[in-house]
Amino acid sequence: MPSEALEKSSKIVLKTLNIMEQNNSQAELVRESEDNAEKERSWKDVKFIEWVSVGVLCYVNLINYMDRFTVAGVLADIQKDLNINNDQGGLLQTAFIVFYMAFGPLFGFLGDRYSRKYLMAFGVFLWSLTTLAGSFMTNYWWFLLFRAMVGIGEASYSTIAPTILSDLFVGDMRSKMLALFYFAIPVGSGLGYIVGAETAKLFGKWHWALRVTPGLGAIAVVVIVFFLKEPERGASEGSGHMEATSWTEDIKHIVKNKSFMLSTAGFTCVAFVAGALSWWGPKYIEMGSALQGNYQTDTISLRFGIVAMISGLVGVPLGSWLAQTLRHRWKRVDAYICGGGMLLSCPFVFIAIFMARYSTGACFALVFFGELFLNLTWAIVADILLYVIVPIRRSTAEGFQLLMSHALGDAGSPYLVGVLSEAFAIMLTKHDSSSSTNSTLTTTISPSPTDEVSFKSLQYALFITCFVEILGGFFFLLNAFYLVEDREKAEQAIHD
Numbered sequence: 001m002p003s004e005a006l007e008k009s010s011k012i013v014l015k016t017l018n019i020m021e022q023n024n025s026q027a028e029l030v031r032e033s034e035d036n037a038e039k040e041r042s043w044k045d046v047k048f049i050e051w052v053s054v055g056v057l058c059y060v061n062l063i064n065y066m067d068r069f070t071v072a073g074v075l076a077d078i079q080k081d082l083n084i085n086n087d088q089g090g091l092l093q094t095a096f097i098v099f100y101m102a103f104g105p106l107f108g109f110l111g112d113r114y115s116r117k118y119l120m121a122f123g124v125f126l127w128s129l130t131t132l133a134g135s136f137m138t139n140y141w142w143f144l145l146f147r148a149m150v151g152i153g154e155a156s157y158s159t160i161a162p163t164i165l166s167d168l169f170v171g172d173m174r175s176k177m178l179a180l181f182y183f184a185i186p187v188g189s190g191l192g193y194i195v196g197a198e199t200a201k202l203f204g205k206w207h208w209a210l211r212v213t214p215g216l217g218a219i220a221v222v223v224i225v226f227f228l229k230e231p232e233r234g235a236s237e238g239s240g241h242m243e244a245t246s247w248t249e250d251i252k253h254i255v256k257n258k259s260f261m262l263s264t265a266g267f268t269c270v271a272f273v274a275g276a277l278s279w280w281g282p283k284y285i286e287m288g289s290a291l292q293g294n295y296q297t298d299t300i301s302l303r304f305g306i307v308a309m310i311s312g313l314v315g316v317p318l319g320s321w322l323a324q325t326l327r328h329r330w331k332r333v334d335a336y337i338c339g340g341g342m343l344l345s346c347p348f349v350f351i352a353i354f355m356a357r358y359s360t361g362a363c364f365a366l367v368f369f370g371e372l373f374l375n376l377t378w379a380i381v382a383d384i385l386l387y388v389i390v391p392i393r394r395s396t397a398e399g400f401q402l403l404m405s406h407a408l409g410d411a412g413s414p415y416l417v418g419v420l421s422e423a424f425a426i427m428l429t430k431h432d433s434s435s436s437t438n439s440t441l442t443t444t445i446s447p448s449p450t451d452e453v454s455f456k457s458l459q460y461a462l463f464i465t466c467f468v469e470i471l472g473g474f475f476f477l478l479n480a481f482y483l484v485e486d487r488e489k490a491e492q493a494i495h496d
């Protein structure tokens with residue numbers, strides 16, 4: 001009997017040890033899976049299909065921003081042809097951004113739950129179609145409507161594309177790929193000015209400027225559907241086990257994330273400044289150049305586009321490189337780079353606005369440095385969102401950030417600058433009229449503003465961008481206090 005009991009006890013012990021060994025092996029496999037997911041990769045480790053996906057996303061982002069700023073490149077021609085003033089000219093971009101930001105959260109919600117590839121293909125098809133239709137409009141209000149509808153299509157792409165990159169890559173490799181992706185923004189914007197102005201000049205009508213990107217958009221739809229790899233949500237971080245929660249639950253967690261909210265506030269200021277300068281910059285420099293006696297202003301949009309492209313080619317990768325190089329030493333450096341970039345950009349933008357009246361060359365040089373420092377933020381802000389928000393909420397967070405940054409940023413800034421310039425023009429015209437009478441009471445019937453008054457009124461309106469840059473720098477620097485804590489919370493939630 002004792003021997004049987006001993007044998008039975010031995011079997012129980014062996015069985016228990018076997019179970020423990022299996023559990024330990026499974027736990028080790030889980031840890032190994034997580035370690036592999038988080039393992040830093042080099043360029044040579046990136047698979048061909050992943051390079052194809054990155055190439056497709058960057059190409060579509062490029063033509064996305066080309067389309068957005070083509071109108072800015074021919075704005076003066078549109079205003080003359082449709083007989084509209086500055087506030088109506090600014091409304092063209094504002095209407096686009098209003099629809100863009102309104103549909104961003106919807107596509108964010110859909111992107112966390114349905115096929116992101118087909119949602120993007122639909123969006124690109126829609127904005128290509130509406131851009132082409134708008135090019136045939138000869139009435140301002142119809143043209144405004146179609147420009148607004150372009151925003152619906154572009155919202156789908158801008159909200160979803162970064163989340164696909166986040167599911168393909170992790171760590172520094174993700175930062176590098178995001179830099180490539182956001183590289184397309186200043187380059188695409190610059191090409192928009194160049195293609196818009198040069199195509200209009202070639203065909204003699206601004207309408208043709210809007211017929212280039214729809215053809216490129218049709219190609220984009222094909223490559224998205226047939227060549228884009230759509231990864232599992234959270235695949236790069238080993239978080240495929242996470243299940244989607246309700247939209248209200250997503251929003252509740254997002255708005256409580258201090259790093260996300262403060263980086264979004266800072267990025268809103270970036271969008272405000274970029275929107276105002278990119279929309280009114282070419283026209284403003286043209287006016288300043290004309291006041292200098294230089295009436296050969298047909299190359300201003302081309303030169304502005306080149307400056308925007310080069311500042312982006314330098315600024316976006318520089319910001320990403322600084323972040324990747326320094327964040328191992330200073331964990332809060334992402335916020336410092338963004339805040340410092342905005343504060344350094346401010347004096348260059350201020351002096352550039354002032355110098356447009358006296359030296360076009362000096363103005364362009366100052367614009368270059370102002371935009372270079374502003375461009376430091378693009379890839380870093382996207383990276384912050386992706387590492388402080390868990391994968392199942394990233395598309396929703398992208399949509400929320402898109403809504404906030406455009407609602408309070410570049411949705412209103414072109415229109416606001418246009419309205420302010422009209423108000424300043426009235427004030428300056430009245431002042432000039434009263435000065436010319438040598439304090440004699442006379443009746444003046446709504447005199448038209450001179451070229452000098454028109455320039456000064458737009459100049460005063462553009463100075464608002466400098467104040468917003470300082471505000472944005474403050475938001476980013478405040479973000480540094482919460483960045484490390486929020487990142488650690490997100491990483492813990494992924495691995496729980």
